[in-house]
Amino acid sequence: GRSGRMLDDPQKGHVEKFDHYVDDLAKFVELEITPRQSHLCYALAHSMGAAILSRFLLRQELVRQEPDFRAVALCAPMFGINLPMPRWLANFLVNQAEPYPKRRNSYAVSTGQWRPLPYLINLLTHSYARYQRYLRYYADYPELRLGGPTYHWMRESMQMGDELIENAGVIQTPLIVLKASEDKVVNNRELLAFCESRQKAGTGKAEKKPLVIQGAHHEILFEKDALRAQALNAICDFFDQH
Numbered sequence: 746g747r748s749g750r751m752l753d754d755p756q757k758g759h760v761e762k763f764d765h766y767v768d769d770l771a772k773f774v775e776l777e778i779t780p781r782q783s784h785l786c787y788a789l790a791h792s793m794g795a796a797i798l799s800r801f802l803l804r805q806e807l808v809r810q811e812p813d814f815r816a817v818a819l820c821a822p823m824f825g826i827n828l829p830m831p832r833w834l835a836n837f838l839v840n841q842a843e844p845y846p847k848r849r850n851s852y853a854v855s856t857g858q859w860r861p862l863p864y865l866i867n868l869l870t871h872s873y874a875r876y877q878r879y880l881r882y883y884a885d886y887p888e889l890r891l892g893g894p895t896y897h898w899m900r901e902s903m904q905m906g907d908e909l910i911e912n913a914g915v916i917q918t919p920l921i922v923l924k925a926s927e928d929k930v931v932n933n934r935e936l937l938a939f940c941e942s943r944q945k946a947g948t949g950k951a952e953k954k955p956l957v958i959q960g961a962h963h964e965i966l967f968e969k970d971a972l973r974a975q976a977l978n979a980i981c982d983f984f985d986q987h
Contacts, residue, residue: 746889747888747889752850752895754858755888756858756859756890756891756892757850757852757892757893757894757895757898758891758892758893758894758895758898759850759894759895759897759898760897760898760901761897761901762901763796763797763800763901763902763904763905764800766793766797766800767797767800767801767804770797770798770801771801771804774801774813778813779813785815786813786814786815787814787815787816787817787818787984787987788814788816788817788818789817789818789820789980790817790818790819790820790822791820791821791822791964791965791966792820792821792822792823792930792931792963793823793902795819795820795821795822795823796822796823796824796902796905796906796909798817798819799819799822799824799909799913799916799939800905800908800909802814802817802916802918803909803912803915803916806915806916806917807915812917812918814918815918815919815984815987816918816919816920816921816983816984816986816987817918817919817920817921818920818921818923818980818983818984819920819921819922819923820923820965820966820976820980821923821924821925821928821930821931821936821963821964821965822922822931822936822939823902823906823930823931824906824909824910824931824932824935824936824938824939825903825906825910825931825932825934825935825936825938826899826902826903826906826930826931826932827928827929827930827931827932828932829854829855830854832903835899835903836903838853838854838896839853839896839897839899839900839903840900842896842897842900843896843897843900848896849895849896849897849900850895850896850897851895851896852892852893852894852895853893853894853895853896853898853899855893856892856893856894857892857893858890858892858893859883859890859891859892861880861883861884864876864877867962868929868930868962868963869930869962869963869964869967870962870963870964870967870968870969871960871961871962871968871969871972872967872968872969872970872973875964875967875968875969879967906935909939910935910938910939910942911942912942913939913940913942913943913946913948913949914942914943914945914946914947914948914949915946915948916943916948917948919951919952919983919986919987920943920949920952921952921953921956921979921980921983922936922939922940922952922955922956923955923956923958923965923976923979923980924936924937924955924956924957924958925958925961925962925963925965925968926957926958926959926960926961927960927961927962928961928962928963929962929963930963931963936955937954937955940952940954940955956976956979958972958975958976960972961976
């Protein structure tokens with residue numbers, strides 16, 4: 746959104762450490778959530794936000810901190826990125842770029858500045874009306890535009906995704922994970938690996954496997970009404986159980 750941008754080109758998706766996102770969330774919870782202890786608190790997060798929230802929950806467990814949320818919904822979580830190349834090659838490229846500041850802070854291969862895609866080839870939603878609203882918003886507020894990620898952002902995010910999958914079973918907070926069947930932004934294999942890790946650890950034995958929103962693109966929460974309603978009803982029902 747209107748958060749400060751780290752590099753001269755404000756459209757570059759960049760962060761020095763993925764945990765900086767988590768620090769921001771922790772500060773928000775400390776200032777806005779924790780003081781309202783009389784409320785029942787739940788969290789809904791999407792895509793990269795879901796990875797940030799998952800890391801926040803993991804951090805709380807590792808320091809044995811009382812969880813802030815009774816239950817959490819992770820919508821199309823970014824535990825892995827849908828890469829245009831094999832993972833080993835992506836690892837090679839980001840590691841090669843890392844020692845060179847100019848290169849590590851440049852757009853990752855096949856990405857660049859934000860540009861509007863025609864509705865027919867967009868990878869976000871099947872809702873024409875919501876997609877047009879999305880484009881209009883970025884036309885009216887160009888400072889919100891965000892293009893592709895840097896090599897360093899990719900490196901941080903891939904490492905964090907691996908860590909979250911490995912430690913998924915540590916998170917004790919009840920989770921519902923929603924998967925968009927037609928997702929071309931995040932990698933659903935890593936999403937499934939996260940859920941399987943919880944099942945193996947016994948933490949998620951009471952949880953169903955990911956709720957698949959059949960036919961949905963990545964942006965489940967601004968999909969066409971039938972798909973969006975299916976997701977929101979499932980999330981609300983899950984929260985009601987806790």
